Amino acid sequence: MGDKKYSEKDLAINGGEKSIRKFEGKGKPKIGVEEFLELAETWGYGAKAREKIRRIIENEDVPSPHLARYYNPRRSKVKELEEYAQKLFGARYALAVNSGTSALNCAYVACGIGPGDEVIVPGYTFFATAAEVVAARAIPVIAEVDDSLTIDPRDVEKKITPRTKAIVPVHMVGNCCDMDAIMEIAKKHKLFVIEDNAQSCGGKYEGRFLGTIGDMGCFSLSTYKITGGGEGGMVLTNDEWLYTRAQSQHDTAACWRPDRYAKERRPGELFCGQNYRMSELEGSVILVQLKKTEAQAKRFNRNMRRVLSLVKKFEKVVPRRSNDILGDVGYSLIFFAKDRELAGKLADALEAEGVPAGARGTRSARDWHIYAYWEHILERKTPTPEGCPFTCPYYKGKLPDYSADMCPNTLDYVDRALYISIDQWWSAEDCKNVAKAINKVFSVYC
Ligand SMILES: Cc1ncc(COP(=O)(O)O)c(C=O)c1O
Numbered sequence: 001m002g003d004k005k006y007s008e009k010d011l012a013i014n015g016g017e018k019s020i021r022k023f024e025g026k027g028k029p030k031i032g033v034e035e036f037l038e039l040a041e042t043w044g045y046g047a048k049a050r051e052k053i054r055r056i057i058e059n060e061d062v063p064s065p066h067l068a069r070y071y072n073p074r075r076s077k078v079k080e081l082e083e084y085a086q087k088l089f090g091a092r093y094a095l096a097v098n099s100g101t102s103a104l105n106c107a108y109v110a111c112g113i114g115p116g117d118e119v120i121v122p123g124y125t126f127f128a129t130a131a132e133v134v135a136a137r138a139i140p141v142i143a144e145v146d147d148s149l150t151i152d153p154r155d156v157e158k159k160i161t162p163r164t165k166a167i168v169p170v171h172m173v174g175n176c177c178d179m180d181a182i183m184e185i186a187k188k189h190k191l192f193v194i195e196d197n198a199q200s201c202g203g204k205y206e207g208r209f210l211g212t213i214g215d216m217g218c219f220s221l222s223t224y225k226i227t228g229g230g231e232g233g234m235v236l237t238n239d240e241w242l243y244t245r246a247q248s249q250h251d252t253a254a255c256w257r258p259d260r261y262a263k264e265r266r267p268g269e270l271f272c273g274q275n276y277r278m279s280e281l282e283g284s285v286i287l288v289q290l291k292k293t294e295a296q297a298k299r300f301n302r303n304m305r306r307v308l309s310l311v312k313k314f315e316k317v318v319p320r321r322s323n324d325i326l327g328d329v330g331y332s333l334i335f336f337a338k339d340r341e342l343a344g345k346l347a348d349a350l351e352a353e354g355v356p357a358g359a360r361g362t363r364s365a366r367d368w369h370i371y372a373y374w375e376h377i378l379e380r381k382t383p384t385p386e387g388c389p390f391t392c393p394y395y396k397g398k399l400p401d402y403s404a405d406m407c408p409n410t411l412d413y414v415d416r417a418l419y420i421s422i423d424q425w426w427s428a429e430d431c432k433n434v435a436k437a438i439n440k441v442f443s444v445y446c
Contacts, residue, residue: 029064033057039281067280069096070254078283082234084290089209091217091236093243096283097250100198100220102276103233104132107216108166109273110237110245111192113138116394117165122151123371123410125170129196130377137389138165141400142371144409147321149173149334149417152409153181160185163397166192171200171210173419174300174329175322179205179213186214194218201227202297204327211236216246221286226300226331227293229285232278249273297329299424303431304330307422310435314446316342317418333420337446340415345445347418353437356421360414370414372404 010016033054040050069078078096085094097103113119117138121130124145133140141159146152149172156167167186169177177195186193193214197203201219203210211217216239221232235246245268247256252273254260264270278286308319320334337343337359344361351357366373375381380390380402390399405411426434 029062031064031067032062065280069277069280069283070256072280076283077280077287078278081278081283081287081290084287085234085236088290088294089212089217089236091212092238093236093240095235095243095246095250096278096286097233097235097276098278098282099222099231099276100126100196100218100225100233101128101132102250102274103198103218103220103235104128104168104194104196105135105274106235106246106249106276107194107218107237107242108132108136108138109249110216110235110242111166111194112245112268113165113192115389115392116163116396118161118163118397119166119168120151120156120159120164121168122170122172123407124149124172124369124414125168125196126198127368127374127376128198129168129170130371130374133168134377134382134389137392139163139389139395139397139399140377142377142402142407144407145172145413146409147336147413148175148178148323149320149413150175150177150323151182153178153185155407155409156182157185160189160191161397163395164189164191166194168194168196169214170196170198171203173332173334174200174203174304175320175334176200176203176205176210176324176327178323183213192216198225198233200329201225202293203329205324206327210327212238215239216242221289226296226329227286227289229282229289232282232286233276244269250276296424300422301326301328301330303424303426304328304333304422306428306431307333307420307435307438310432311438312442314442316446317346317442320417331422331424333422335418335420336413336416337418338416342445343416343418346441349441349445350418350420350437353441355434355437355441356423357418358421359418370411371407372411378402378404 008014012018037050037054040053066072069076082094082096097106113136115137118141119133119138120141120143122145123142130140143159144152144155151169167182169182171177195211195214195217197211197217198220200210211219217236219234221228221234223230237243244257316338317335322328337346340361343359347357347359
């Protein structure tokens with residue numbers, strides 16, 4: 001065919017002429033203008049605004065962004081978020097993950113919770129708190145909440161057995177748990193304390209940020225939370241080993257530690273985990289969100305206390321007890337009515353007055369925040385038929401008597417609760433008017 005005959009010395013690797021100096025086809029960024037404009041649409045910008053943005057950015061020579069946290073040639077937003085969280089909350093380690101559920105999963109696994117263990121969770125919390133105990137193949141033990149709507153330390157103490165490994169206080173609806181009591185019980189029985197702070201980001205207990213008091217603190221930073229993007233979460237701890245294990249669980253294939261490819265420094269460092277990494281898109285949004293947290297919590301708390309201080313005393317309704325009113329995030333002002341019928345009536349009447357309010361009242365709607373609806377646990381449902389962890393041979397105890405009425409106090413409190421949503425942007429006058437409307441309704445029915 002007349003092809004030139006080459007010898008070894010013709011190879012570029014040996015100093016010969018290089019075959020390809022340049023390609024004619026010009027590459028386009030993998031992620032470019034179209035993806036950016038799709039984001040703008042997600043934000044809600046209309047077609048005209050998007051066209052303007054396109055015209056401005058189209059001719060900029062911007063390379064494809066790296067939307068993953070690791071090996072990012074730019075400064076990673078997720079890393080920046082973690083550093084900001086460490087500083088803001090005063091925690092030695094912060095690990096960003098992709099949800100509050102995965103934060104709990106990482107914390108449980110980091111603490112070594114597994115087959116044979118029991119973990120005490122409250123009967124009023126989002127289901128994920130308990131579900132992740134089962135996902136870690138341990139047994140959830142459901143405890144009562146008290147008149148603060150957070151876990152009742154007296155019931156926790158009653159439910160401790162030789163198999164108890166951890167307590168999970170959940171700071172519900174902005175309000176902290178009785179952390180002094182919980183920490184004392186944990187110390188006495190040598191238990192881990194894993195705070196579920198999905199609902200109270202920015203809240204405090206006796207001046208300390210929630211999520212930094214126990215061994216580990218878990219946050220949800222999703223769209224439904226006062227601080228959050230779309231889906232996100234965070235784990236805080238002061239313990240290097242717990243952080244390392246949480247990190248291994250959140251990104252099993254990468255095995256990030258000080259040295260990614262090193263052999264494990266001690267047993268329990270390398271194991272098969274998950275991929276719960278947060279993306280740079282979420283990281284960017286949540287970083288900005290977290291920067292707003294402190295000021296936001298102050299505004300909510302101020303307005304909640306403004307309203308509360310103006311509500312008169314009534315016979316048939318009392319405010320929820322707070323374990324630290326100054327640390328309550330304050331986005332919800334909660335009262336307990338004498339009975340569930342009254343709670344429902346008050347909520348309807350307040351709504352009619354223009355006050356955002358809600359109550360379960362007599363509505364028996366299914367709600368994943370109330371243990372009585374956790375049939376996955378009550379009926380020991382598992383993804384495979386052998387029933388692990390409920391049938392686990394490593395579990396030497398007697399399974400809790402799961403039933404829909406096992407925590408009567410919890411059911412009583414959630415049925416009688418009346419929730420009034422507080423707006424951080426209300427003026428002093430708005431708060432006065434809200435309190436006036438509450439007094440009007442309470443004075444008629446209570
Ligand atoms: C108390 C509590 N724990 C855990 C979670 C789970 O968080 P995520 O939805 O981000 O997985 C939530 C979310 O609503 C929650 O309220």
